[in-house]
Amino acid sequence: MDIDTGAESKQDMRRRIRAARREMSEEQREQAGSVFRDTLSALPQLTMGGTVAVYYSVGTEPDTHKLIATLWKQGTYVLLPVFLPNRDLDWAAYDGPDSLESTDQGLLEPTGRRYGVDAVRRCAAVVCPALAVDQRGLRLGKGAGCYDRTLSRIGPNTRTIAVIYDTELVDAVPAEAHDRPVHGVVTPQRGVHWF
Structure with a gap:
């Protein structure tokens, strides 16, 4: 069952989706992670x-996590975000699980050399989080705006894809002028869908 978006505000929609995610079992999340890994690691945009x-x-x-490990083992150069105090994202290389450290925000971030906020301009693909994505490719994020800033910096040949659960591909999300669309989504049952 898709999450009803009606005329919800962004905050209401975020609350509803977060509640639905909390209701998922660990087994469901684990299985979805394996599907995301298998589906995305087969895409040429991510492997070549x-x-x-x-x-x-x-x-x-x-x-x-499984996707990152698989891409890294296949020889893809993987960049992970580093959350900056101004709510922007810097980027640093993933060099295996030992290259990560916990932050005060409860995140795990790479400890290596940082490449700057514009590093995504040179990426073949950006895999980004979302709480929901609509049929136009507009995504509902957590509200910090860091991925909208990131998506505004991508290069002309960079493909962007959001990772969501099946119920989170919706007809419409509340959008504002600064919101940036993604090129596609991946869900556990529907696979990859390009806009």
Whole structure:
């Protein structure tokens, strides 16, 4: 069952989706993470393009840990975000699980050299989080705006894809002028859908 978006505000929609994610079992999240890994690691945009930026999932977010490990083992240069005090994202290389450290915000971030906020311009693909994505490719994020800023910096050949659960591909999300669309989404049952 898709989440009803009606005339909800962004805050109401976020609350509703977060509640639905909390109701998912650990087994469901684990299985979804395996599907995300298998589906995305088969895409040429992620395996043949050289550098890929991927979010490192936390909590009930769709799992990207398996995807990151697989891409890294296949030789893809993986960049992970580093959350900056101004709510922007810097980027640093993933060099295996030992290259990550916990932050005060409860995130795991790479400890290596940082490449700057514009590093995504040179990426073949950016895999980003979302709470929901609509049929136009507009995504509902957590509200900090960091991925909208990131998506505004991508290069002309960079493909962007959001990772969501099946119920989170909706007809419409509340949008504002600064919101940036993604090129596609991946869900556990529907696979990859390009806009």
